[in-house]
Amino acid sequence: MAKLVGPLRKELAESLSSCRVLVVGAGGIGCELLKNLVLTGFKKIEVIDLDTIDVSNLNRQFLFQKKHVGKSKAQVAKESVLRFCPSANITAYHDSIMNPDYNVEFFRNFQLVMNALDNRAARNHVNRMCLAADIPLIESGTAGYLGQVTVIKKGQTECYECQPKPTQKTFPGCTIRNTPSEPIHCIVWAKYLYNQLFGEEDADQEVSPDTADPEAAWNPADAAARATASNKDGDIKRVSTKEWARSTGYDPVKLFNKLFKDDIMYLLTMDKLWKKRKAPLPLDWTEIHHLEFSQEEACGTGLKDQQVLGVQGYAQLFHRSVETLRSQLIEKGEGAELVWDKDDPPAMDFVTAAANLRMNVFSMNMKSRFDVKSMAGNIIPAIATTNAVIAGLIVLEALKTLNSEFDQCRTIFLNKQPNPRKKLLVPCALDPPNPSCYVCASKPEVTVKLNVHKTIVQALQDKILKEKFGMVAPDVQIEDGKGTILISSEEGETEANNNKFLSDFGIRNGSRLQVDDFLQDYTLLVNLIHSEELEKDVEFEVVGDAPDKAPTPSVPEEGKNIANGNKDSAQPSTSSKAAAEDDDVLIVDSDEEPSSSTMEASPESSNRKRKHHGTDTDDAASKRKRLDQQPADDDEDIIALD
């Protein structure tokens, strides 16, 4: 066997069989990559994935068959590979890479780590672990026909977080609640509604009209007055949406009329909003059903899901899905909460119906279930061949890396169309590390602007340290001479601090926090600037981190950045039901990319107050615990070199 080494030099071939590599992810890229590694001659491979196999994976994750649906991806991938290469030594972990078991020591066991991930949180985390362990990392992503590979080596190249990645697209609360102008606004609203009615209520996911909308007030003083009134009284109704629904027994007709008639009529009283906009048209349940019944077209030759129904159709769907979800709630018992999952038919039905009814109210063309699912579930289209190409490139870069030929390594983009030089694959030189990177600089430091009187400790931990700065288990000390501990990563230790304001601890303008994540071996110094002038809905700003600072591309097609992904995953899937989201996402700066695929997903996490986000991940909680997820959407452009 050793005699045949093909085009590989003998020494390289030998080192391949002895080196240990880690593959993070066993999905689209992962399957192709495992196959490639084994056929190239790698012998010691470890693969980790928290996910289970779903039928929608089978068009590209070729190590899996229909009979494997529901099983662990890492496990089945290992078994399938062993069938054509029994001599390979593969260890499979059905687990999250963010589990503290996989500490720096664990990473140090490997000569090379290759990511095959689909979400930014995990990418950030692996980035830091590889920096801490000083192990080279090959990062990659795909979306549709597009793909990208790059190499990360501490001290020599940029790390994954050297360039600030623009944060997820968010919509202002008033757009969602008062003045939607695009289908996505209605879909986000419908998902919030689902949570308010059936799931975990979230103060950041209000669905009722927003009286404090600054646009609505004729008089600026008015807006301020309304804002304070709102805060004091809760929402326009003192009752939460869920309580109200309960009081009516989740009566679908009453719910329909409240959401699509009464609330709309209320919006109409905020007449300033409609001065320059088309006013919404309320729907009435009884009236709808008296209308001429528009014949819904027969299914025909399209997918059933691709049909666009009429208003009666969606009203019926709304009715049916409310009843089904109501029964689900009852079955689960007292205090039960459902979790939205795009693969749960009544949940998907509900969002499809509610979103479409709202679109109709606001004079937008309605969307098929197929399209709503894409947007609500943040589905990234995916095929086998893109992943195959990228996985091939990963191995080529891996070979160079193992030979320490870092000067030969490149970032490579896979385009959909050839560039002016007729190339589909475009290599670019790797950039050196960013000296002010808040992750890989020698003493990382960052400045955050917020209101110390209004920001609670919990928000600092969840939204800033975890979500924005990608930490998993932060420990925070105030640099006040006393080393006051603000947040401890040990459960329960600082729980009492969670709802207190930062100012309660003497934190004020110019205060500094030392933040450690011991798992990631990462220390970040956070300088705080107090501000009372942040925009509405904005809780904090990272100074110097504006997305609009991204340079304009010189060659548009080639400006891309690695996928961030649309999933957050923390725990292994134990349920057989797959709510898996798709593969690695590549965000591309091209006008061909449909907007739904550039939407970021934000995880729905318990215990967190969140801003309105573009689209949320659809992962079922039964499958994984939601973790803070860095939204994707890299609009940053890289200048292509040859």
Next chain:
Amino acid sequence: MIDTIEKEENIISEEEAAQYDRQIRLWGLDAQKRLRGSRVLLVGLRGLGAEVAKNLILAGVKGLTLLDHEQVTEESRRAQFLIPVDADGQNQAQASLERAQLLNPMVEVKADTDAVGSKPDDFFFQFDAVCLTRCSKDLMVRVDQLCASRNIKVFCGDVFGYHGYMFSDLGQEHHYVEEKPKVVKGSNEANDGPEAKKPKVDPNETTMVKKTVSFCSFKAALEVDWTNEKAKNNLKRIPVDYFLLQVLLKFRTDKGRDPQPDSFAEDSQLLLQIRDDVLETMGLSSELLPNTFVRFTRPRLGVSQVDRVEQNGTECRLF
């Protein structure tokens, strides 16, 4: 033939919709139906062939015929992932069949153990597309020509160590559609002010634009006249792999096999000789293809290089 592919069953089953969901969302239902109605021939089941087989089967074509007359050897088993470990001595197509079929039970996968050269013309006419790997230049020219008359799409490709090529001939008049975003006629926004937010025309709306493109034959691609001015000017932009391919195809024709590591010394000599002859015939300098090329053309490593040059031919042209 592709233009008239019967969308045999117009209805897509629930099972198909679920399995193909992620690709339907990329290339559309119509494209999926066309795939579903197409029959493809794949010649050669080594590393490259296995990758092509996998990709076509996963995509959901109607039928794929795996044609290969050669037997499984240790080398061929190491090159690809479809052949079981105990299949030495069996026919390569036959040995690959079971695992290929398991990739997607909805595709009709068949094995044919004949040599492609022995097949009559009408054998090829039953297919909508033909993929040729490890074939001689003459065969590829022949098949390309006879398929052109029936509008059968032809794809040729090979891997040589770290190098490879893919050629596609979709015909003199290949019709296709391109999805373009609908041009939104902007209203005069001057009066509206910053707050005006009219419901926009859905930015996702696209329209299909019909196009036609013309491909040259494999023969023409290989028989470019390099002596004229225009060709000479373009020479710098031609990847050196084009000339490498000419050399390797000639080697294959002359020796009936590809260069092997076992006969490296002898093969290198011959390769250099062929290089000189081929380039001279073309009226070009030997320096175009430096001597070092012999090191990289040892037998196929496997799939990692293959993926570098391979894409499902229906998507793009690499040139």
